[in-house]
Amino acid sequence: MSRPVRARIDLQALRHNLSLAREAAPGRRVMAVVKADGYGHGLLPVARALAADGFAVASLEEALVLREGAIEAPVLLLAGLFEAAELEAALAHRLALVVHAEHQLQWLERANPDGPLDLWLKLDTGMHRLGFAPEQAAGARRRLLALPAVQRGSLTLMSHLACADDPEDDYTDRQLAAFTAATAGLQEPRSLANSAALLTRPDTRFDWVRPGIMLYGASPLVAGRPSPAPLQPVMSLETRLVEVAQRRRGDCIGYGCSWTCPEDMAVGVAAAGYGDGYPRHAPAGTPVLVNGRRASLAGRVSMDTVCIDLRGAPAARVGDPVVLWGEGLPADEVAAHAGTIAYELFCGVTARVPRDYG
Ligand SMILES: Cc1ncc(COP(=O)(O)O)c(C=O)c1O
Numbered sequence: 001m002s003r004p005v006r007a008r009i010d011l012q013a014l015r016h017n018l019s020l021a022r023e024a025a026p027g028r029r030v031m032a033v034v035k036a037d038g039y040g041h042g043l044l045p046v047a048r049a050l051a052a053d054g055f056a057v058a059s060l061e062e063a064l065v066l067r068e069g070a071i072e073a074p075v076l077l078l079a080g081l082f083e084a085a086e087l088e089a090a091l092a093h094r095l096a097l098v099v100h101a102e103h104q105l106q107w108l109e110r111a112n113p114d115g116p117l118d119l120w121l122k123l124d125t126g127m128h129r130l131g132f133a134p135e136q137a138a139g140a141r142r143r144l145l146a147l148p149a150v151q152r153g154s155l156t157l158m159s160h161l162a163c164a165d166d167p168e169d170d171y172t173d174r175q176l177a178a179f180t181a182a183t184a185g186l187q188e189p190r191s192l193a194n195s196a197a198l199l200t201r202p203d204t205r206f207d208w209v210r211p212g213i214m215l216y217g218a219s220p221l222v223a224g225r226p227s228p229a230p231l232q233p234v235m236s237l238e239t240r241l242v243e244v245a246q247r248r249r250g251d252c253i254g255y256g257c258s259w260t261c262p263e264d265m266a267v268g269v270a271a272a273g274y275g276d277g278y279p280r281h282a283p284a285g286t287p288v289l290v291n292g293r294r295a296s297l298a299g300r301v302s303m304d305t306v307c308i309d310l311r312g313a314p315a316a317r318v319g320d321p322v323v324l325w326g327e328g329l330p331a332d333e334v335a336a337h338a339g340t341i342a343y344e345l346f347c348g349v350t351a352r353v354p355r356d357y358g
Contacts, residue, residue, distance in 0.1 A: 005272040016232050048069065055076070097117070115148060119150055165196045175192075194213075199220060218331050233326050235331070244268045244318055254307050275304055
């Protein structure tokens with residue numbers, strides 16, 4: 001038997017989540033955010049499963065994976081060009097480019113290609129991470145519209161929200177007001193909403209929505225808030241028990257002897273650890289499922305294994321299935337224990353973990 005750790009990817013759940021995005025934003029185009037290897041789910045299988053209106057990635061390399069995989073839908077490079085030399089490939093593969101800074105604008109002006117070229121001008125409406133300040137945006141827009149390649153292609157106006165994951169934070173109102181003011185009366189299509197805004201703020205939907213995390217089934221809202229839509233988990237990180245041992249009260253478990261058995265009890269070892277992307281800082285008490293029953297971590301996470309307090313699953317035997325997150329155990333819950341977010345858990349699953357698509 002090979003090492004049993006797997007990330008099972010439910011493509012039907014992925015499609016279900018896209019349908020929820022479409023229902024929440026009727027008539028809008030959906031730019032599915034598939035950067036970082038489809039948030040760890042596998043870039044090409046995710047894109048092939050999703051009938052989205054476009055796909056957003058973080059680099060030329062990711063975009064080329066999509067084009068080489070025969071994805072013909074629009075592909076948007078969310079950070080645009082990292083160097084001028086990338087423009088040639090972007091043109092050859094008809095990749096849409098975010099333009100967020102003066103140096104990128106100058107590269108385009110200097111190259112002045114024939115095009116066509118689809119550009120997304122990024123405005124900084126308050127996140128202060130990439131983008132033209134609203135007072136620079138009008139000038140940047142004029143310069144982009146003067147490029148023949150853009151006249152043959154298209155221009156879209158976009159911004160990104162910093163606090164949409166907390167629907168009570170009025171920072172979203174301020175960013176929306178800044179975006180609306182900076183783009184008022186302009187005819188170009190606009191895009192603002194990420195998953196959280198798409199689901200909670202109809203007034204941010206504009207022409208293109210850009211959902212990421214909701215497609216993968218995790219809640220886009222801050223920890224402790226229920227998901228605003230019935231999303232289905234897409235990734236289940238699964239393994240099996242490779243040891244079940246009876247330990248005595250006072251026995252310590254794992255590296256650093258940081259956890260001690262409070263009574264005579266069964267402790268299991270499951271074959272998955274931080275070498276697979278399970279967070280090393282997940283503390284004892286973090287939930288896992290053994291045979292579908294809740295149990296919890298005991299002691300520190302190792303590279304290849306985790307130890308499990310089996311008092312919640314007394315019938316457990318070697319070979320029994322263990323779910324670290326996924327079906328029946330939301331990644332958001334595990335993330336909250338580990339002091340992180342589901343985004344990081346998904347992206348952190350390492351290359352040695354086979355992805356099984358179904
Ligand atoms: C510019 C941009 N738009 C949309 C998204 C999708 O965000 P979310 O995964 O929260 O839906 C991201 C993700 O980081 C992003 O950088």
